[in-house]
Amino acid sequence: MSHTLQDKRPAVADDPQGSLSHARMPRWAPLAIAAGSAVLGCLIGLVAGLDSKIQWGLLAALIFIAGTYLITAKVEGPRQAKNQVATSLVWVCFLVAVVPLLSLAWTTVSKGAGVVDGYFLSHSMSGLLDTDEGGGIYHALLGTIEQVAIATLIATPIGLLTAVYLVEYGRGRLSRAVTFFVDVMTGIPSIVAGLFILSTWIVMLDFGFSGFAGALALAILMMPVIVRSTEEMLKLVPNELREASLALGVPQWRTILKVVLPTAIGGITTGVMLAVARITGETAPVLLLVFGTKLINSNPFEGAQSSLPLYVFEQYSVGTDAAVDRAWGAALVLIAFVMLLNLVARGIARWKAPKTGR
Structure with a gap:
């Protein structure tokens, strides 16, 4: 048997390009x-x-x-x-x-870089026809910032607390019902949210067109995105962290506040920014509720406002060369605005992320 083994071994060693190589x-x-x-x-x-x-x-x-x-x-x-x-x-x-x-x-x-300059960013369309040369987007940019900020302030705490309930407390029929309605709201068209606010806030409650009305519709669109993303981030937090905190006698609410949320803050911030990016480009709710204006209105709670998506729609609908150029310039500013928000969110997430000792 040993002789047989000795006969077979050299076959592999002497043929490195044989059956073992391809x-x-x-x-x-x-x-x-x-x-x-x-x-x-x-x-x-x-x-x-x-x-x-x-x-x-x-x-x-x-x-x-x-x-x-x-x-x-x-x-x-x-x-x-x-x-x-x-x-x-x-x-x-x-x-x-x-x-x-x-x-x-x-x-x-x-197409938009040639239009965007200091004048374009600092002037409105007040006193100009849509077919005229010149004008800017200051009134639309101001309206977008205010409406998105208000919608974020409304939707973020509601969505965050809803996700905390579903992950940390939710059991039984109520939890399943909330999950079902969150899934349904995720697929709601933006025009439906606008019609809902139009019928309740403006028609039934008799409030006028304003940036705040548009922000309410945008908040409805934000909530399911925040709930879903936050829920998934909270599920990724290891249960060992919760158990260790509870074993030390820390109440559950404090464990959530001091352990769970800081651990998932990076993903939560990213989810919020995804929701912000989702609503920043919405046109239909703004068209129904904010109504649009060429004037600068810094008060989102009274009077019509404008926004960048609505401005792009209005200018492109005019069809003249000057109006189309303004539409491309506003589209470029809108993309840059969303990009800047994402960079800020990444910075906040990295700053607030838990530090691991060496």
Whole structure:
């Protein structure tokens, strides 16, 4: 038996490129396949008379996936080919998601950057017709800041406390009912929230059009997003932290306030900012409740106001070159506003995140 083993061992050692090794694709192979697929997709698009570059890109993606499978199967075998196809699909889906975002950002910046300046940010449309040159977005920017701030102040504590109840206290039918209605509110169209506030706050209670009325509708849209995101963040807090605090005799409410919420503050802040980004671009509730104006109104509780989404809608509806340019400029400011809020939220989350000792 020992002689047999001695005969078999050298076969593996003397043949390092034998049955234990497999041919491998070079690292540059995926890039080469992608480049070749792009060229073939463009050629097929030209020959077939396809005018849309999107169709060329889809053809290139299909060729890339098929080519990856065939070449990998030839070199490495069917098993590795399936793995490469899955990886290729991930990259294709990533590009399909990123390309429209980059295209949107580039279009907005290229068309709006020429309009945005100090005058545009510091003046309103007071005394100007929509067809005139000049004017600015100060009144709309002020209205957006006030309406979003009021909606956030209303929705954040309600959504946060609702999530705390569902995770820490909620049991039985009431908890299931709250969860059900939160799920339903998540899919409510913004126009429905606007109609609800219009029928109750303005028609039934006889309050006038104002920024506060619009903020109420925006708060309704914010609440389910905050509840859902906060609920998931609270569930990620380890139960050992709660049990350790309770074992030391700390009441449950204080455990939630001092242990659970600080641990999840990063995710909670991110969820709130997602909700803010969700409502910042809403137009329908503002159109119904805030009503729109060209004048500067710094009082959100009385009189009509404007907002950036409503301003973009109004200016683009005019259709003149000056109005369309103002619409693109306001859209660029709106995107920058949301981006700035997200950066502030990330800074707050990092600042308030629990510090781990070394």
